[in-house]
Amino acid sequence: MEKLTNEILKQVIQPRPLKSHKGTFGKVLIIAGSQNYTGAALMATKAAVYTGAGLVTLATDPHNFTSVHAVLPEAMVVDLRDQTAVLQLAQTMNVIAMGPGLQPTLANTALLQRIINAATASQSLIMDATALNLWSQQSLTMTTNAQKIVLTPHAVEWQRLSQLALSTQQPSANLRCLRQKAPKQTVLVLKGAPTAIYDNQTGQIFQNTAGTAAMATGGTGDTLTGMIAGFLAQFSVQTAAILAAVYLHSYIAEQLAQKYYVVLPTQLSEAIPYWMHYFAEQN
Ligand SMILES: NC(=O)C1=CN([C@@H]2O[C@H](COP(=O)(O)OP(=O)(O)OC[C@H]3O[C@@H](n4cnc5c(N)ncnc54)[C@H](O)[C@@H]3O)[C@@H](O)[C@H]2O)[C@@H](O)CC1
Numbered sequence: 001m002e003k004l005t006n007e008i009l010k011q012v013i014q015p016r017p018l019k020s021h022k023g024t025f026g027k028v029l030i031i032a033g034s035q036n037y038t039g040a041a042l043m044a045t046k047a048a049v050y051t052g053a054g055l056v057t058l059a060t061d062p063h064n065f066t067s068v069h070a071v072l073p074e075a076m077v078v079d080l081r082d083q084t085a086v087l088q089l090a091q092t093m094n095v096i097a098m099g100p101g102l103q104p105t106l107a108n109t110a111l112l113q114r115i116i117n118a119a120t121a122s123q124s125l126i127m128d129a130t131a132l133n134l135w136s137q138q139s140l141t142m143t144t145n146a147q148k149i150v151l152t153p154h155a156v157e158w159q160r161l162s163q164l165a166l167s168t169q170q171p172s173a174n175l176r177c178l179r180q181k182a183p184k185q186t187v188l189v190l191k192g193a194p195t196a197i198y199d200n201q202t203g204q205i206f207q208n209t210a211g212t213a214a215m216a217t218g219g220t221g222d223t224l225t226g227m228i229a230g231f232l233a234q235f236s237v238q239t240a241a242i243l244a245a246v247y248l249h250s251y252i253a254e255q256l257a258q259k260y261y262v263v264l265p266t267q268l269s270e271a272i273p274y275w276m277h278y279f280a281e282q283n
C-alpha cells in the first residue's frame, strides 16, 4: 500500500498557463441536492468552483436556486426535474458528479442510468452518496465509455454496495468487490479515518496519511466530491489527480485544525485556492 504525501500535490498542481481561458480548466456538472438537502449541493459545488474548475453548473431542485445564486454567484444552475435539459448539458461537460443530498427517487435512478450510458471517453463520472445508494438498491448497468469512474463511499455506503460488513472491509476484500462490481476504469475512494484509494485498473492501493477528526462534520464528503471534480476537470484525467484531491482535502483540514476545533466544509473550500497556489509555486 503506497502512502500519499505532499509529493502528489507538487506532481499534480501546476501553475496556470499564461495563454489560458475558463475553457482550459474544464466544465463540471454537479447533480445534487433536494429541498431538504440544499447544503450538500452547495458544498459540493463550492468545492468545485474553489478548486478552479473553469465552469461549474449545478443541477438541483429549483427550490435551491435562490440560495445558490446568493452564496455562490460563480455557479450556474439547471432544473434537475428537466431531464432532457440535464442530459443535453451533460454531453458538454468534462466531469459529472452525482449524488450528494439527492432524493433516492425513480426519476433520479433513471437519470443516473442515462448519465452512465451516455458518458463518453472524454468524460469522468463521480458517484457519491445517493448515487451509490441507488446503485446498491436498483442494480444499475455499469457499462460505460467514461474515461474514469470515481466512487466515493464512506464505510456504510460501501457496506451497502459491496455487502462487506464494516469489520470485513479489508484491502483484499475491498479490491475483490471493486473488481466484481465496477468497470476497469473505476477508482474507489473509500472514505474514513484514514481514507484509502483503490485503482481497479492497476490493483494499486493508496493510503491517505493526512486527515483529522476535525473533519467529522456533515458536508466534508460533499466537499471532497466537488474537489475531485475540479481536479479531474483541469488536470490530466489520471488516478494521480484523484489522489491529489483526496490528499489536499485532508491536508487543508489539518492546517485549519491547528487553530479550529472543527473544520467547517465551507471554510475548507475557502482555503483551497491559497493552498493550490502554495503547491503550484513549488513546481
Ligand atoms: N447540509 C446538507 O445538506 C448535508 C447533506 N448530507 C447528505 O445527506 C445524505 C445522507 O448522508 P449520510 O452519510 O449522513 O447518511 P448514510 O445513511 O449514508 O450514513 C449513515 C451513517 O453512517 C455513519 N458513517 C459514516 N462514515 C462512517 C465510517 N467511516 N465508519 C462508520 N460509520 C460511518 C455516519 O454516522 C452516518 O450518519 C447524503 O446525500 C449526503 O450527501 C450530508 O452530507 C450532511 C450535510
Ligand SMILES: Nc1ncnc2c1ncn2[C@@H]1O[C@H](COP(=O)(O)OP(=O)(O)O)[C@@H](O)[C@H]1O
Pocket: 129, 153, 154, 191, 192, 193, 194, 195, 211, 212, 213, 214, 215, 216, 217, 218, 219, 220, 221, 222, 223, 224
Ligand atoms: N475522524 C476523521 N479523521 C479523518 N477524516 C475524517 C474523519 N471523519 C470524517 N473524515 C473525512 O470526512 C469526510 C466525510 O465524508 P462523508 O461521510 O461522506 O460526509 P458528508 O456526506 O456528510 O459530506 C471523508 O472524507 C472522511 O475521510
Ligand SMILES: [Mg+2]
Pocket: 128, 129, 154, 221, 222
Ligand atoms: Mg457523504
